[in-house]
Amino acid sequence: MTPEIDNAFALVKEEYGADSIERVERMLQPKNERHPLQKGAKWIMPGISQQPWHDPYGHPELEPIIRAFEANHAAIKQEMETAWAEQRGEFSDYEHYLTRQQNWQALYLFRKGALVEASQPTAPTAYKVLKEYAVDTEKLCPLLESHFSTLLPGARIAPHCDLWNFSINLHLAVDIPEDCGITVAGETRTWEEGKCLLFDYSFEHEAWNSGSRPRTALLMDLWHPDTTVPERKALVALITEVRKLMGES
Template sequence: MTPETERVFAALRAEFGAESIVRVERMLEPGGGGERHPLQRAAKWIMPGLSPTPWHDPYAYAELAPVVHALEANHPAIKAELSAAWKTRREAFSDYEHYLTRQENWQALYVFRAGGLVEESAATAPTAYRVVKEAAVDTEKICPLLESHFSTLLPGAVIDPHCDLWNFSINLHLAVDIPDGCGITVAGETRSWEEGKCLLFDYSFEHEARNTGTRPRTCLLIDLWHPETTLPERRALTTLVTEVRRLMGDG
């Protein structure tokens, strides 16, 4: 760890107790914090002690339920604004740059990125911007290490099976515009999006998605802190990942 990481970790132990960030520290030990599920093996970090559950009930967590309800309540406006933007402001969308690849048939419109709200999206998708800001950013439920964006899969697009980087954040999908022929598979279980409703899953498990329909499929994605992580752990993880990215020249 760097001196900055050591300093922050020491301050967290002093404020919250010696055991407050032990799960983060165990994650950094050789072996990555212990056994992991076979379908999580490609993830970079698995923090021990978090439920190894691929699919989660989006309404089950008191911390996350207000985000889910706010998104679903505002779905009609979010969909209308997204549709208008897709027709008249396509320049606001870009090829999605996943950490593994870049896909032209996977388009993204960002609401939150690089640790902050994307101000341009306030004009392009004002309802989504407001809900993400009020329900997730202002309440610190969003994982600032990641993002929120409209994810649009063009007809025929396939996202190949992969694991994302870690298990201490969790991926929430609001199904904005869902044609027939779309699905997502997480840890071998395939589900379909229900327009206007949310799905919640742990993307450290291997997952894939596809659009075999005839028009674009769009979800609004938000990377939220895993509800089983604590405040000191979130602060430690933010410092840790920020320092790793700095050393790698990635922000």
């Protein structure tokens, strides 16, 4: 802990109560217990449900986001087809915190704590829905991002755990060929075009595209519905300070 983190935590406690961020503080203690399939994650906050796959419509806080994206799928898919055909330079190799893959392409809508305004003309429908339903409502975790994820034919994302369990990953299936899928905590599912998948990506997961054309999904990192507003404020302060100490922008 640093004085900056101590001060930020004190302000949250002053506003919401002394016990309001108890789980965040427990997360920072040694020997924090976790599920074996979360062993590769850096941060595991106690009290978050140890459930890898979630019903996309099972959380009232997140359901409006999911419904809005699914309702706008046709327009989102058309805009991505046009972008892939005519504006390929807008896409870049995806830079995961563990690796960088040329056969995993990304177009970012939200990154480094802000909407990527340069992407609005390329993906106006997705940008609008993301802003109105996830960013303006503060359901998107600002510590992470939202991007179109395109796996080229033959691409495979190796098994890994993402950084923590206090956000949850939403996939809108935009353009889905045959022979692609995703496994989370040993359970494999496929994307259904126009529908969403929701899962806790602190559990070990992998994905692949063995099809003959690119697979595109729109990914976004939302606050896990098991977290509270004071916890979210404390977590933003904590991770922001940690990144600063590590020299990350």
